[in-house]
Amino acid sequence: MVQFVHPSTQDITLAGLLGALADPMRLRIVSSMLQRDGCMSCSEAAPCPNMAKSTLSHHFRILREAGIIHTGKVGVENRNVLRIEDINSRFPGLLEQILKFGG
Amino acid sequence: MVQFVHPSTQDITLAGLLGALADPMRLRIVSSMLQRDGCMSCSEAAPCPNMAKSTLSHHFRILREAGIIHTGKVGVENRNVLRIEDINSRFPGLLEQILKFGG
DNA sequence: TTCAATAGTTCATTATTAATGAACTATTGA
DNA sequence: TCAATAGTTCATTAATAATGAACTATTGAA
16 A cells, blocks of 8 residues: 655745755646646646656655645545645745746 | 856756755855845855865855856955845746745 | 556666865965 | 965765656456
């Protein structure tokens, strides 16, 4: 059984958040999620064509462990949800401000 | 003769900026610079006690190559200046917003 | 109920990036 | 000219990233 690790809201750090977003592909993933309903399965990760699924999985893990997304298994696929409220409770407005410029 | 590499303003990337700031020590350095007059020599890097000077030099290089600081030699020491206007012309308000939460 | 398809993780390997002691370069002042 | 100061560069070791291959879990059909 796969168990996903998610930091609690107060364990989301600024350096961790910035580090997770310090990659063009991850910026695009998060930006796409925000433009959608805040959700995305790995296979829907349209910003990342031609990317090995192990690499994609790795990127989602980085985002997950930084506290940016929450991953839950729904049927055969993973449901990744942007933790927008948690992030905003730690760093109000920061994520939107960053994504205004990239993704 | 030591030559420092600085990206031009339009070559400052969002991912590069975030990556350079994705480290507690570098966040503190940049934050200290902003709270001062925007300048700092390596030896004045008070946020970083007990850090090997080669490591400190490395951190300043990361900041320099991301376009966050400009380094120039003045006498025996290096003068590091925050490129606040360049950064704000690329990403208005972003740096201040980030530093509001850390450093 | 078993078998193939789908979705994604984990592992192993290779490549890149980070941290630091040691050696080096450049400037200043005695 | 020599020592002190400031910082870089080099070499080594440690940590992190990218990806193919193998594995696990769920679904749907034969």
